[in-house]
Amino acid sequence: MQLDSRAQTLLKAxxxxxxxxGQPVGSRALSKISGLDLSPATIRNIMADLEEMGFVASPHTSAGRVPTPRGYRFFVxxxxxxxxxxxxxxxxxxQSRLKTHSQQKLLSNAAQILSSLSQFAGVVLTPRHESVFQQIDFLRLSEKRILLVIVAPNGDVQNRLLLTEVDYSPSQLTHAANYINQHYGGMSFDDVRMRLKNELRQLRDDMTQLMEAAVDAGSDAMSDHGEEVVIxxxxxxxxxxxxxxxxxxLRKLFEVFEQKTGLxxxxxxxxQANGVQIFIGGESQLVPxxxxxxxxxxxxxxxxxxxTLGVIGPTRMAYERVIPIVDITAKLLSNALSQH
Structure with a gap:
């Protein structure tokens, strides 16, 4: 809906x-701060029109008006x-906070930076990890106890303990690891699981069990990368x-942080969008x-x-200050991750 220049100036003020x-704004105050040479009666008429269009509302306890979510959206x-x-x-x-070799620490520091600069809550959605491995190794710890070592394409290493029914020798473990790395290295564990059903029939049953156990444990390990959302x-x-x-x-606020699903x-x-996005409460079910x-x-x-990263705060926040904080933090985190 189009607003004329006078209405826009008054809404902005x-x-x-x-x-x-944080206090409702009355017509007398608007006449002083807007810079418009308008009578109080004209300002009251324009504010009544803005209220009718849903841009402002009148609290019961005051003659002044406050912005609605729609008013905030038009303002932003x-x-x-x-x-x-x-x-x-x-x-x-x-820069110093974003110099670390740990990706998880980078993301945690970014959330802390957003929080400290905005004085609200900082949030980072962590990258999705595919369960792709570059290579695996088996290390015999003791009888029927094997350490599975998984190396991801980016160099990250995950370890999982396998408890087996068979006591495998070191040579058997080396043979099994070589087979998996040669035939399946660079694939996801889910893809390997499908191929194992058809391709391991020629191997002995005990080796098949070992490899299937490794795939199951490896898939769990690669998908277990801590918090999906860092706050x-x-x-x-x-x-x-x-x-x-x-x-x-207060209850709704803590539900947002505890459940995290909507967030x-x-x-x-x-x-999926370019640049800074602003989600204003009341507009979307995602902001409760x-x-x-x-x-x-x-x-x-x-x-x-x-x-994605961002700042969670009140609808009555200084957007003109928070927007560049979010924008610059995203750029610096991107640079740090690209050099990681």
Missing amino acids: LVERYIAD DTLLTVQPIDESTLESKM SGERNLLSVTDLSSNMTA MQLLDISS MDEMSVVTAPYEANGKIIG
Whole structure:
């Protein structure tokens, strides 16, 4: 729905004032801060029109008005001016936190950076891992106890203990590992499982059991990469009045963090878009609270998008400040992962 320039100016002034102090904004205040040479009566008429269109609402306890989720959306999409940010200073503060050889530590540090800079909650959707292996090895620990060592294409190593019914000799274990690496190296464990059903019939039954046990354990190991969503700074949101002022809102807030399912869906959707995305509460079932917004951006490694990060905060957040924080963090994480 189109708004004329006067209505846009008043809506922008109202949203910015409400974000700044959290109090309903009246017509008298708008006449002072908007810069428009309009009578209070004209401003009241325009605000009544904005309320009728669903951009603002009047709390019962005040003559002033507050933005609705629709008002925030129009403000973010059309009226928002992102603050210039000293990228070099910000990058220098963040670079040391993103220098680590552990990918999981990189993602955890990125979530902490987002939280500390925004003073809200930082969240990172971790990359999806395919159960592809480069090679495996068997190490005999004792009778009927074998250590399965799995090396992923990126060099990550996973270990799993196998308890077998047969006491395999070191030469048998070497033969089995060589067979798997030669025939299946670079494939996913799921693909190997399908091929084993047909191709291992010529081998002895005890070797077949060993290989099938290795595939099952390997598949579990490669899919077990810790938390799918890394969250930092949830406690920051307890000090945000808009989110913690009533028990219902507080309960919904903690359900978001405990269940994580909706959060993962939202982050997964945003990974399919370019640049910063803003999800405002009340617009989508993925954001279960009118008082909550999520600002996200995808991150990549070697030119391929592999995940999403963002900030979870109140709908009444300083978007012009949070947007560049999310954007720069995504770029720096992408650079760190590409060099990893």
